[in-house]
Amino acid sequence: MHFMQSLHQAWQRNDSLVCVGLDPEPAKFPSHLRGTPDAVFDFCRAIVDATADLVCAYKPQIAHFAALRAEDALERLIAHIHTAYPGIPVILDAKRGDIGSTAQHYATEAFERYKADAVTLNPYLGRDSIQPFLDRADKGVILLCHTSNPGAADLQDLSVEGTDGRRLPLYQHVARTIANEWNANGNCALVTGATWPEQLAQVRALVGDMPLLVPGIGAQGGDVEAVLRHGRTRNGTGLMISSSRAILYAGTGEDFAQAARRATRDLRGQINRHRG
Numbered sequence: 001m002h003f004m005q006s007l008h009q010a011w012q013r014n015d016s017l018v019c020v021g022l023d024p025e026p027a028k029f030p031s032h033l034r035g036t037p038d039a040v041f042d043f044c045r046a047i048v049d050a051t052a053d054l055v056c057a058y059k060p061q062i063a064h065f066a067a068l069r070a071e072d073a074l075e076r077l078i079a080h081i082h083t084a085y086p087g088i089p090v091i092l093d094a095k096r097g098d099i100g101s102t103a104q105h106y107a108t109e110a111f112e113r114y115k116a117d118a119v120t121l122n123p124y125l126g127r128d129s130i131q132p133f134l135d136r137a138d139k140g141v142i143l144l145c146h147t148s149n150p151g152a153a154d155l156q157d158l159s160v161e162g163t164d165g166r167r168l169p170l171y172q173h174v175a176r177t178i179a180n181e182w183n184a185n186g187n188c189a190l191v192t193g194a195t196w197p198e199q200l201a202q203v204r205a206l207v208g209d210m211p212l213l214v215p216g217i218g219a220q221g222g223d224v225e226a227v228l229r230h231g232r233t234r235n236g237t238g239l240m241i242s243s244s245r246a247i248l249y250a251g252t253g254e255d256f257a258q259a260a261r262r263a264t265r266d267l268r269g270q271i272n273r274h275r276g
């Protein structure tokens with residue numbers, strides 16, 4: 001199924017805009033799992049099994065697996081999500097971006113090796129670096145626009161001259177260019193951090209109903225109410241509100257997966273109260 005189609009269906013079916021980020025950090029695992037041979041997979045699978053009816057997507061972050069030499073666990077985890085919970089889209093958070101010939105290999109990595117439904121990308125190298133992904137109409141192409149970190153302002157807020165000759169912040173030029181020129185297949189989405197609600201509102205105004213991936217809730221302190229007020233579409237969707245640490249490490253004992261379930265359910269409830 002197309003990423004956009006499965007995302008829309010998951011929003012409805014699970015009545016949820018919550019995306020659970022899968023960012024394994026073994027030092028934070030409960031002690032009964034620490035040091036066991038397949039701890040990364042077992043931890044993440046338990047989180048998925050405890051939350052699959054509460055989410056609109058999962059977002060494994062590739063460096064968290066690669067740094068642990070756990071790419072094999074990532075492959076098995078994504079396969080598990082597809083088999084056990086068909087229709088829940090998997091976003092591979094890889095933030096790739098390279099010249100076209102290399103980008104082709106990154107696309108193969110994301111979609112053929114890992115079988116992700118969508119991937120996060122850095123648009124900085126320009127359209128030809130993204131084209132191999134845009135060409136996959138069935139896959140989601142999620143481009144960084146205004147990131148959640150404090151340093152987002154260093155470059156993304158710089159004033160540039162747009163194609164119409166008027167000046168605007170770089171992130172708005174990125175949003176406009178992607179919405180008007182790169183989204184011919186309707187498979188693009190943008191990353192806009194929850195920690196920058198004003199910028200989120202600007203992006204929403206520029207891109208219509210395009211889905212926005214919004215990290216920065218939970219550990220980074222973003223405000224759920226502000227995200228909904230500035231980012232939701234007219235039908236009260238349009239957002240993948242992502243949280244990793246606040247869900248994964250909500251509990252530290254043998255019942256960590258149940259604690260993650262409670263944290264996910266609470267976040268879904270908080271979001272739904274502001275969906276309008």
Ligand SMILES: O=C(O)c1cc(=O)[nH]c(=O)n1[C@@H]1O[C@H](COP(=O)(O)O)[C@@H](O)[C@H]1O
Binds near residue numbers: 216242243
């Ligand atoms: O692309 C992302 O997912 C992303 C973009 C961004 O602007 N900020 C951001 O935090 N992320 C990712 O979202 C996750 C946030 O994790 P928590 O702060 O623990 O919820 C991490 O995996 C980040 O790499």
